[in-house]
Amino acid sequence: MRHPFRVLLASLALAALPALAQDVYKIDPVHSEVSFKVGHLLAKTSGRFTKFNGTIKVDSANISKSSVEVTIDSASITTDNEARDKHLKSPDFFDVEKFPTVTFKSTSVKEVAKGKLEVTGDFTMHGVTKRITFPITNAGTQPGMQPGSVVAGFVDGALSLNRSEFGIKTFPGVVGETVAISLNVEAGKVSASAKK
Secondary structure, eight states: OOOHHHHHHHHHHHHHSOOOOOEEEEEOGGGOEEEEEEEETTEEEEEEEOOEEEEEEEOTTOGGGOEEEEEEEGGGEEOSOHHHHHHHHSTTTTOTTTOOEEEEEEEEEEEEETTEEEEEEEEEETTEEEEEEEEEEEEEEEEOSSTTOEEEEEEEEEEEEEGGGGTOOOSBTTEEEEEEEEEEEEEEEOOHHHHO
16 A cells, blocks of 8 residues: 555645646748638639738647637738729728737637648627637648748638628628638747747
8 A cells, every 4th residue: 555645745746747738839921821812793803911920829639729819910911903902901991000900819629530620719800700610721740941940730721701790891792792711821839948
């Protein structure tokens, strides 16, 4: 029989051990993409955001404990047409002076099949917050370009939003209501010293 005092010491030692931390990754905007496509009359127009940042916390032992937070600079929207981009930044559409950011904060992450995730969270655009869910593929990790670095990939994310639900209702019948969004993310692992 184990001595009660030794059992107590062992319990205290286990309690003192730090919990296993999640791996933290910072989104690399240079090698990531937040793009969209929306109807215009009989065709479609594509665009993207060029400035965004975010943190992805990955718990490989229990993926449901993972999380994502992203902030997009609304004024970084581009459709490769200066006049149209200026209009999109105006109060007719994104009203970037009043609403400078688009944000997403996850509330749950679920693995529905091997490497296939469903991410649910609060999406805020144009001052309106709604709960959304989108699929994305966990492409895994590999060594990065710099010695000792590690990168993670999350690709082929796709979701559709109704712009009117976010208060962007200009030009009905000309600009489509449904906006298709595509997400492809490369993120660099944050070193233990950088987390402190």
